[in-house]
Amino acid sequence: MSEPTYRIEDLAHLTGTTVRTIRAYQDRGVLLRPERRGRANAYTDAHVTRLRQIADLLDRGYTLASIKELLEAHDSGRGLGGVLGLVAEVDGPWTDEEPSRITRAELTDRFGGIPDAAAIAQAVELGVLEPVPGDEDAFVVPSPQELAVAVELHAAGVPLSALSDHLRELRAQVEHIASRFLEFTTEHVFARYLDGPHRPTDADAAEAATLVRRLRPLARQTVDAELARAMRVLASRQLRRHLGGGGAVEAGGETRLVRIPADTMRAVEELVGAEQAGTFVTLAAEREVRARALDCLASRETKTPKSDEK
Missing domain, CATH: 1.10.1660.10 (Multidrug-efflux Transporter Regulator; Chain: A; Domain 2)
Known part of the structure; x- marks a missing residue:
């Protein structure tokens, strides 16, 4: 035939x-x-x-x-199947989230009931929403979790404009983290597959694809763990600063924010731990103030001339 x-x-x-x-x-x-x-x-x-x-x-x-x-x-x-398998592994989804759909009316309802075309335009620009061709009142939501976070923050009082600005800043920082992770893994893991004089064989590409599949969740797990650590440390530190160094502020009390060199704070945290660092600095300052007050009183007493006894 x-x-x-x-x-x-x-x-x-x-x-x-x-x-x-x-x-x-x-x-x-x-x-x-x-x-x-x-x-x-x-x-x-x-x-x-x-x-x-x-x-x-x-x-x-x-x-x-x-x-x-x-x-x-x-x-x-030299084969193409292995290379295409590696490409598919890298280009595939890096999350288990499934996109969803939402209407313009549903968005308005979830964000306080007041239509905001400018906010929707910003969300489209940022990729939080994707227009549905042929339907101007419907959108695809690539990450329902990200949209849910925005809904909760807005309900807590964060303006939509502040949410957009925060996402832009956060995205730049996260892209830097992702870039560093890729540089790290490329240097120590994938260089032997990618940097040779010839393109990888099918076997090389298939092995690299398997490594991508194994390493893919590690990036998220590392970021999750480090974010949890940083949030605990910084949130505790922020709270202590607003409460005046670790204890409850007495009625009518006043607090002030004081800049302390980062090296000093690191030394204090190594000495007493991050959770007690604010209390330690406060008590150390109070002790120094009391010591200087005592020195001042003693100095005044020494300088006061004694009257002659009669």
């Missing part, structure tokens, strides 16, 4: 592309030229498969130059 062949128009229709795009791929060297059969060009199922591979890699963010290298590696027998 002879292999089916296609005209370029049929190939474009079958693969969801255009004649112009097919010719551009041929000019860029990512798609083989058709066979010449008589007076017509004949495309085969191999062209169909290649066009679908190109579309898949473009969807994953690869450039045509990178795609050409990957496909040349595949054609030379």
Whole structure:
């Protein structure tokens, strides 16, 4: 049975592309030229498969130059399946959350009942909401947990504008943390797969994909643990500062915030622990004040001339 062949128009229709795009791929060297059969060009199922591979890699963010290298590696027998498996593992979801949908009316109801088009526009800009094509009153929520946090904070009194500003700042800091984690794991784990003179083999790529799958939750677990530690330490410190160094403020009492060098606070925390650092600084200051008051009184007594006895 002879292999089916296609005209370029049929190939474009079958693969969801255009004649112009097919010719551009041929000019860029990512798609083989058709066979010449008589007076017509004949495309085969191999062209169909290649066009679908190109579309898949473009969807994953690869450039045509990178795609050409990957496909040349595949054609030379070095394999593509393992590399695509690694790409799929990295490009796949890094969370178990499932996106949900929400309407404009539901958003208004959850955020106090007052319509706020500007706030919705900011949420779309930040990617908290994604418009649904063809329905201006519906949105996709990529992270329902993130939206739920915003609802709770707004209900507690945080303005929507402050929430947007906080998310922008937080996102920049989290992206820095993610970048450092990737640099760390690339240097110590993935360099042997990625930095060689040749592209990884199928076996190398499959092993790297397995490592990504194992290491993926570690980033979140590390951040969760460190965030919990930092929140406990800083929240306790903040509370003590507002309460005047660890104890309840007496009626009519007044507190003031005092800047203490970070090295000093670290030394105090190493000595008595983070939870008792505020109390220690307060008591040490009070003891110093009392000692100086006693010294002052003693100095005055010494300087007072004694009257002559009669």
